[in-house]
Amino acid sequence: MASTEPRTSNEAWPALPQSEWSETCATLQIWAQIVGKIRLALMPPANHTWNVTLYPTVRGLTTSPMWQGTRILQIDFDFIDHVLTLQTDKGDRQDVPLRPMTVAAFYQKVIAALEDLGTPVRIWPVPVEVAEPIPFDEDVTHKAYDPEYVERFWRILLQTTRVFNTFRSRYIGKVSPIHLFWGALDLACTRFSGRSAPEHPGVVGLPDHVTRDAYSHEVSSCGFWPGAPGMEPLFYSYAYPQPEGFPESAVQPAAASFEKALGEFILPYEDMRQSADPEEALLQFLESTYEAAATTAHWDRQALESPSWLSSVKGTSEVA
Structure with missing residues (x-):
């Protein structure tokens, strides 16, 4: 069924039904992997692969500055003007x-x-974390780009x-930082x-060392x-081990539940956005699932949590 929501949606939490942009989502995921692999090639390794991630901006997503010797390169997805911008510290651009085109x-x-x-940057030209990966230079299957739904996705990233x-x-x-892992686009x-x-x-789909x-x-x-x-968009929370x-x-x-097949708690995005207070619903999900992990795994919460936050939870304004 087609969405009844207006095509232009600037609200904080716009609708994002998968059926409306599945092909665009799949294409964007692979485009993001191309840009992410450039960051992987240029940045020194960091623990937990934090050197490869992308970051939301007021216009889209960015690699942030990357170094090739003494030269500096940055790549930005602009989801307002719908253009990918590559620029250097020398002022070159x-x-x-961004329009419908093959990978x-x-x-x-x-x-x-x-x-x-x-x-110039050389990358391994094969996507990861996707079923039946097609090398980038051979992929003429993924080619959709719906700017309206890409913009909705980006606005959700910003609010999240x-x-x-x-x-x-x-x-x-x-x-960790708050960052986008381009493998699964999360x-x-x-x-x-x-x-x-x-x-x-x-x-599956990732090297064991990663x-x-x-x-x-x-x-x-x-x-x-x-x-x-x-599978509709969702918020997730898990613990390892x-x-x-x-x-x-x-x-x-109440809309949150443990999804056994995924091994994690989930909160459907649509349930969150339709709630009376979406931000509070999301915070409830984040806090309660973290508390479930920290409590059952016997974390030292007194040492790990902000004193001001612990005081507010205890119902006092006193800060330790």
Whole structure:
């Protein structure tokens, strides 16, 4: 059924039914992987693969500055004017219009733009975390681009970043940046207990060394995922290693549940956006699922959580 919502939607939490933009979502995921792999090639390794991620901006997504020797390159998706901008610290710039085109064509344009800027980059030209991956230069299957739904997705990323920042500020232990992992196109934020974790068994579509580095220590991780054909967008929260009793924990809001097949708690995006207070519903989900992980895994919450946040939870304004 076609969406009844107006095509132009600037509200904070716009509708994002997968059926309306599945092909665009799949294409955007692979385009983001091309840009993300450039960042992977240029940035020095960082723990938990934090060196490869993208970040929401007031216009789209950015790599932030990357270094090729002493030269500096930055690549930005602009989802307002719908253009990919590649620019250097020398003031040079190349633009690739974002419009319906094959992955192969997009890949060729990006590689050519890098050459024209004098910042050539070689990447492994095969997508990850997708079924039946097609090399970038051979992919003429994925070619959809609906600017309206891309803009809706980006606006959700921005608003999610806003709420995640509030959640992130309540923790003084090790916590990740709020960043977009281009493999699955999900925005994530991860809290760490500080304790090491057992070796991860691996994830299909990713090298073992990537997942074992990502999960080298105990985590409680949350994020937003735009969905896939047959799966609507959702917020997720999981723990690794998964503590005994975690799936049975009571969490909020009422629309949240543990999805056994995924091994994580989920809150459907549509349920969140339709709630009386979407931001509060999302914060309830983030806090209650983290508390489920920290409690069942016996984290030292007194040492890890912000004193001001602990005071507010206890019903006092006193700050330790």
